[in-house]
Amino acid sequence: MPQSIHFISIGGSAMHNLALALQQQGHSITGSDETIYEPSRTRLQQHNLLPAEMGWFPDKIDTNLDAVIVGMHARKDNPELAKALELGLPVYSYPEFIYQQSQQKQRVVIAGSHGKTTIAAMILHALKFHNRVFDYWIGDPVEDFDTTVRLSLTAPLIIIEGDEYASSPIDSRPKFLHYKPHIALISGIAWDHINLYPTWDEYVDQFESLAEAMPKAGILIFDESDDMLDVIGQKERADITKVPYFPHPSEIVNGQTYLITKQGKHIPIHLFGQHNLKNIAGAITVCDRIGITEDQFYEAIPTFKGVSGRLEKIAETPKRIVYRDFAHSPAKVEAATDAVKQQFPDKKLVAVVELHTFSSLNKLFLDQYRDTMNAADEAIVFIDTQTQANNHLSPITADDIQTAFDRSNLHVITDAGTLKAYLTKQHDEAQVFLLMSSGTFGGLDLNTVTKNLAQL
Incomplete structure (x- = not known):
């Protein structure tokens, strides 16, 4: 009605x-x-x-x-x-409303500090590839899906990306606690959102609460290689099935990543990096529980091109390649930088990260970035002083950043024009560029910069 x-x-x-x-x-x-x-x-x-x-x-x-x-x-x-x-x-936050609309459905929630959107998107891709009927809620636009949400009266299943942000101005509980999942996947825990969770323990407690709140006969899927998740996953919980997963076996050949199946088949994929091999393993594990077999997943995954802004290839020529990544937290910066270097070990990698979020601009949090860009041959940190002022935070100096990242040859840049000039200077020396930010690098015209970097 x-x-x-x-x-x-x-x-x-x-x-x-x-x-x-x-x-x-x-x-x-x-x-x-x-x-x-x-x-x-x-x-x-x-x-x-x-x-x-x-x-x-x-x-x-x-x-x-x-x-x-x-x-x-x-x-x-x-x-x-x-x-x-x-x-x-009746006043609802949107997670409360989605739960109200999906009480009669099997609810699958994908949570974690990183990888949520990619894992959820892979599951949606596999379901759509095999013409299954399903609803969904996902945080960012995905190719071949017109909206980020679908709610219907007929779908027996809903896939939900569940984050740990507060639900509404009058409800500080994490969104994922409202969904009451039959199946929950937690992809990994890395402290973030210092404005909401000032300490590591407070942050971890949210994921502990998600595991504790699962209904009887629930299934908890988690990354076995994550130390904190291993603690949460192995904790005794009555009537909860715990399913750990590990990075999917793979091989890189001439810059192309292949999944290696149990039968020894090599499946080419667009994604790469250790974090994405974990994401794939998590997605397969969920799919197995909702009626998509491993063979069906392998049939679908070669056509999955990833999520916009997640190690997205934005330019490529025979000599150079440019990636853009939404990476804004320390764990994501490290995962993206390591992934690109492992994919192209013999090419010079220039990596740039913009400190843009409230957490990354906070001196108390800055040390979390230690060693995150070690894989890059040339590492640059960009900070827009206006963004810092808008967040009403204490100024961060270049020395603060170099100390936090623990890299003596780190370049710290605070002006978009200077960043553009420095990147252009690297044109003839580097073959791979990685631009990481949830912002705009101070309003930098990335289209023009990218074209200049990629040209022969």
């Missing part, structure tokens, strides 16, 4: 995708926000969901609404939220 649903902070990546999915189901959708950026703005406009004006309007909230969904970017004192609570309307 169609419902009237209002979105507070409709412009968020997760929120606008959920709004579009619910509209496609036939529900009446309205929404508000202070600011809406691309691509959310255009997508909402194309479906007549873009608010007529920006801001909060309590008059939009009345008893005719069946539900209100509040996004994390809204504040606790949001006037629309206050009105909804005053009227006693």
Whole structure:
């Protein structure tokens, strides 16, 4: 039965995708926000969901609404939220709402500090390749999927990427605790989000809570090579099946990675790196539990091209290759740098990371980056002083960064123009470039820089 649903902070990546999915189901959708950026703005406009004006309007909230969904970017004192609570309307965070819509489905949650999106995307790819019926929720756009969420009345299964961020302005619990998974995979634990979890123990506790909250007959899948996950995974839990996984056997031949099956077959894949071999092993383990056999997975995986921004090849010529990676945490920086060097051991690698997130710009967290770029032949750290000022954090000096990374020949750059000039200078000396950031390198025109780096 169609419902009237209002979105507070409709412009968020997760929120606008959920709004579009619910509209496609036939529900009446309205929404508000202070600011809406691309691509959310255009997508909402194309479906007549873009608010007529920006801001909060309590008059939009009345008893005719069946539900209100509040996004994390809204504040606790949001006037629309206050009105909804005053009227006693059902108010949900989006993870709560997704659970409400999937109570009758088998729920599979992919969690962990890193690899969540890639593992979930591989599972979606295998399911779609074999024409299975399923719903999903994933954090970033994936090739061949129009939206990041699908909710239906008929699908017996839903694949959910579950993160450890707070659920809403009035609910500080991690999103993944709301999903109550029948199958949960935890890909690895590496301390992040220092603004939410000031200590390592507080961060790890969230994943411990996920394992503890699983229903009877649940299946907990975890990376056996992760020391902390091994502790969580081996802990005795009644009626929970624990399934560890290890990196998938592989071989690199002339810059091409092949999976090696139990029968000795070599399966070519687009992904590479030890972290992705773990991701593949995790995805296979989940697929085995939801009706996709190993042979069916191997049939599908050669056409999986990865997730945008995850070791994404953005330029290639016979002599040079440029990768872009979303890496923003220490574990991801190390995994990406190691992966590219292992893939091209005989080529000079120039790696650049931008310190952009709240955690990475915090002096208390900076030491977590120690030795993460050791695999690079040339290592550069970029920091945009304006980003640091916007986060109201104490200044970080070049000496602070060099000490934290523990690399004497590390180059620290604070200006986008200087970074562009330095990278251009490396053109004739390096064959592989790795650009790592969840930001924009201070507004650098990456398209132009990439073309200059890749040209012969």
